[in-house]
Amino acid sequence: MKKIFLAWVVWSFFPTLFIPGGWGAEPVKIGLGLPLTGPLSFMGTEFLKGSQLAAEEVNKAGGILGGRQIELVVRDHKGIPAEGVTLAKRLITEDKVSVIDVDLPSSTNIAVQVVSKELKVVQISSYGFAPDVSDKGHPYHFRVCTRAEEIAKALGQYLAALPNNKKIAMVAPNDDYGRGDLGSLMAVFKKIGNPEVVYEAYYERNQTDFNTILLKMKSLNPDCYYINVRWPASAIALQQMDDLAMLKGKYLSSSINFFNKDLAKRVGHLMEGAVMSVCWAPVFKDPESQKLVRAYRAKYGDDPNDSVSLGWTPIMLASMAIQKAGTDKDEEKIRVAMKGIQWESPQGQIRFDDKGDSGVPAHVLQYKNGEYHLIK
């Protein structure tokens, strides 16, 4: 009887010799607040795909902190900053996450900083380009994407050099991101001395009637249109431009909002030749970009887009920081670890400055013959 009992005990524990350390241990939680519904839902859901993929990659490689798995706690703020603040508090106080990333639009990143500052929790911004996202100063905040000024510099210099591009008319969303975007572009054009900005307009969150704005733009006869309109309103705006015969003989430009396969599928024939600023594209050849492309192709059978890459990077970074800190509970250690990270991300070399900016550059793509091409 004693022998049978001993055999049973050994047999029960024998398999655990082969289980990696950390299995069954509490997961390391990273909190995500995204617009999974509403006008920004396309970007939010693509971002989430990237984050989930990154978490899967980290977990497949054995997890962190001795084999603990990354768990993403995801909440939907519908693109409304006030809701972003509420869910940020929930993520920290109820879900007990170690790091938060509450993104899209920039107004939400900014609004949530009050919470992360008060509760002293590391906050990553991966999709907040507006200058104010990091300019107000916040020791626990880290921006991993590029700044609107860098995007403006990359695209603005390209547009300024286009032949016979003397006048530009621009439209962007009426929020921190949109105003920061146009402000940055106008500053670049002013510095270079070309082109002249003949019109700037801002559209509201749910707006889909662009006729009045477009008619005004058309009347000013610019050489170039900068149409920074989010999907799916971007398709409507382009169709309305075509209805008004605005596109022929003009340069067309935009932001990351034009780097969208659904948009290209719906109105690609109207986008021919359009240039756009992006943070990343699957044509990048660096090892981390290719790692993302391979993982995404294996799971989804297609190439990832810019939004997916912006979701991938914060999870990879948060995992590195927590691993380096040696803890997922001590926020000060995680903050110090994050500050000291230097990493070649898909978007570029990340090295945080005093404001928490990563210093990654922006790039320019062109849509031609049904495909996106890297031109700068």
Add this chain to the structure above:
Amino acid sequence: MDTFSLAIQQVVNGLVMGSMYALMSIGMMLILGIMTVINMAHGEFYVLGGYFCYFLITRMGFNYLAALPVAMVLVAGVGILSEKITVRPLVGRPWFTTFLTTFGLSMILRDVAQIVWGVDPREIDSPFLHKRVVLGPVYLTEHRIFIFAMGVVVIGILYLFIKRHKMGMAMRAVVRDREASALMGINLNAMNSFTFALGAGTAALAGSLLGAIFNVLPSMGELPLVKGFAVVIMGGMGNVQGILFSGLILGVAESLAASFISLGLSDAIAFALLIVILLFKPSGLFGKRI
């Protein structure tokens, strides 16, 4: 494009949008005039029109022209149900009681639409979309011309209906004197249901027509509701022609203000115009009973 051409284009643009404001408002005016009910759910009838049209085209295989009247009938049915549940039980109560119940109804309808169709915009496919029509300096699409024509024709039919048809005369009688009408044999409950159905149906038509240009969203009824009320006040209670002209005036004022004064202030300017008109003519531009 010179200033004159831009102005003409914006006027045309404004007339198209204005015809839809008028279509939206006519139902509100009838409900308010006949039942003394401020229907806060009218914006949701507009939204449901767009969603039903989308559903009929994408799931039931209807073409756009066939989907329009069917969507109107379906939303008219929702209107009848709404009247029976949220308004009829409160007949005789103070006006703010039905104001609150219709407000609650609008919240319910919006949430139901969101649950059923989600919050992402839905595209309605019209055979007239993106077919450009150029008339001198003015660029239009066939769909916008269709919208304007439908708005004017439907309002015209409604005008004749109210003026000449037996039911229309009954409606005018109820507006004049509700109790006397009941004594004369007019079934007030049936009249109320019919009015709600008519109002909901016309709002649904506006939603189906504009939904093809702007996509259909759960929140798209908010601004048309406010503008609808503005047109009712500006046009004068009980005046169908007044509603049409006021809608057109509001649409044109908005477009011109956005183009020549300030885009951000276009709504404010349009409503300031309403206030100025009411200061000089409190009964509305065309205030006259039907």
